Amino acid sequence: MASLLLEHVTKRFGGVEAVAGLSLEFARGRVTGLIGPNGAGKTTVVNLITGMTRATSGRIVLGGEDLTHATPEKCARAGIARTFQNIRLLREASVLDNIVIGCHRHERTSLLANLLGLPAVWHERAAFRARARALLQRFGMTEYVDLPAGALSYGHQRRVEMMRALATAPDYLLLDEPVAGMTEGEAEEIGAIVTEIARDGVGVLLIEHNMRFVMEMCDHVYVVNSGRLIAAGPVAAICADPAVIDAYLGS
């Protein structure tokens, strides 16, 4: 299976180099960690991959398709999904509707069918809602189905965001601090689901500060600091790497 590749990607904001000559590879079926101190450029990497920001130089390739200058819509259609560091849910909509909107890229009904309200549209809607309910069940949140998303607790909102991303049936899932602010028990539950997702063949990119979570979840980890890659490899090696320790604790 093809991987998601970043080749010597650089992103400059004015005079600041948020990301400098970064080369990363994310394979499907694996959980890859992206860690580093605050301001290291991790979220910028996610924005670059999802098309929210355009790289100053370098290439982003997904299975032979060049996504370097792709719009967010094109990236989504290519099978990339993400969650956000600051939770972005549609606060007024119900939990179910928030997840259903994730099914958008699987819509097959035509514009005319939608305008006329033909039966195919209702079948599709029912199918999407069923998929959303299945996700709710998997995450153990069935009773929250009709509540407005804004009324949920922080931890639950994070889960809804993840369910929305999963509703897109992505090939690659970028999780931006998914267990921040969660208790250990909650984080474990999320961890179990993420492992399942990876086993189903999705390539997971995990940005996290919770080191324990990273160590338990990730097969492979990239460490960045000030936009540069300072270490890469299996978790055990990373923990012992002097450059990494230096970056986190300072000299």
Next chain:
Amino acid sequence: MRSFVLTYEPLFEIICIYCGLAFSQYLPLRAGVYSLATPGFVSIGAYAGAYAVLRLGLGAPAGAALATLLAGLVGLILALPLARLRGHFQTIATIAFMEIMVSLEFYAEPLTGGALGMNGIPKLVGAWQLLLFVVVLTGFLAVLKRTGIGRAFDAIRQDPTVARSLGIAIGRYHCLALALSGAVGGLSGSLLAYDTYSLMPDQFGFGMLVTALAAVILGGRSSVAGPIVGTIVLLLLPEVFRPFAEHRLLLQGALLILIIIYLPQGIVDTLGRRIGMRFAARRRALSLSDPRGHGVPAP
């Protein structure tokens, strides 16, 4: 009874037509497009409809269809420049469009009769057709809300970044919203022409804009019933309260400010939310005491 109907039938007809205007204003706002172009669309529909009947000898249905298509097309075209603008600039552009239409209607005498307007339009619609119009339009919008288009509009309106990350092509939906706004406005305009005797360019200016906008703000921007309720309240107030009719401008202005500050969601949405919350809370209380849903409460 008969005199009651006779007295209030014109008011009823105007309310129905203005519901159409309110819907035309409501549509783009639902999709996050800050368009105030509705009066422009209505004027196109009104003049096209009148022209079709008076000069082309067409019947009302054909005239209305022509008006709808023409205004819808203009809406679609308007979407292209509007796509490059955000927020306030979109609003300014649509106000400019509205005023351009008024100016053109003053100027294009051979087509529109200029400052004297078009006169002698026969009355081709009555209360029943207009009621049907409102019902069909309401049904159409209620259906639309539940389709993929409605879902996409909601997402785009509430968080465009998220919408894009899910693969929603915002530009395309903006075009659609404006085309629909144009079509609905154009249809309403043609019905306005067929209900009243004459048309003047300056009736499609800021006055109409304020009424349509106030109806949507007052009634609610989310639910389909909002614009209807808003229109009814706004047009009935001068009838029910004499002072409102005498100081119309002043009270409309005060109403706008009060609503936007104290009841920003509008009447229907605020009520709907209160009721909805109560239902959801009750359902949650029931299900949490009965997690397996077997009708047996947990120990």
Next chain:
Amino acid sequence: MFAQQLLNGVVVGAVYALFSLGLTLVFGVHQILNLAHGAVLMWGAMIGLFIVTFTGLPLPAALALGMVLGGFLSVVLDLVAFQPLRSRQGDHLTTIVSSIGANLILISIAQRITGAQTLSFPFGTFPVRIYSEFGLRISLQQITIVAAVAVMIVALFLYLFRTRMGVEVRAVALNERMAMLLGVNPRFVYFQTFFIAGALAGAAGVILGVAFNAVSYQMGDAVMLQAFVVVVLGGMGSVPGAVCAGLFLGVVQTLTSVFISSQLSDAILFGLLFLLLLVRPTGLFAGLHAEARRV
């Protein structure tokens, strides 16, 4: 003939610039599109008219009072229509709707007071004196207008770029929250910007009222379109932009009115506005809020 109309256009443009400066200041610093700005101009004109007609004070006093009261009216406008919305996370539409409501209220009160009549200044309010220089007819009034506007614009410039208060205004324009953290009192800044905007609008109102010798409750709305064009053309929040765009617009409008058609001049203006928004919505100059405006 052309040169004469050019001159007339510059004078009209100066007044447009004065009026639009207030709009662009509030728009640029606070991102509020105040559609009731025209009503402040109209009330400035009304106040000037009442003072000259009923108190016998000389015109300069009427101008000064028109400015001060216009400033206060503008501040009250902000307190009533915009301030309650500030704490809320509303969308762009809420402030526009509120300003439309305020505009209606102000216009309807004026309509009631004037009985929907157009009023005139008493005879002799401004001496009629015309000079013939460079083959043109230049009136004392025109010179006075341009001079007065120039003085006010220079004063505004000095205030924004040379005083401590002006620095705070510009800080809020860039980033309100950041400015607050640095100790700027945002409420005072809102007071300043709205007061200045209102004072300039009031001045423009008195000037227009005297120049055309006509004060009507609708005169504000008539000038708002020009103000839109100036604000967009000049760049949101840009003082030099508003001045240049105002002058340019005055000239263009006068020339098209005279040489093409006065009926179409409105349509041409709106068309120009529309074209501008298409081609260069950010306008000629960067303005006070430049970085944040890029979409």
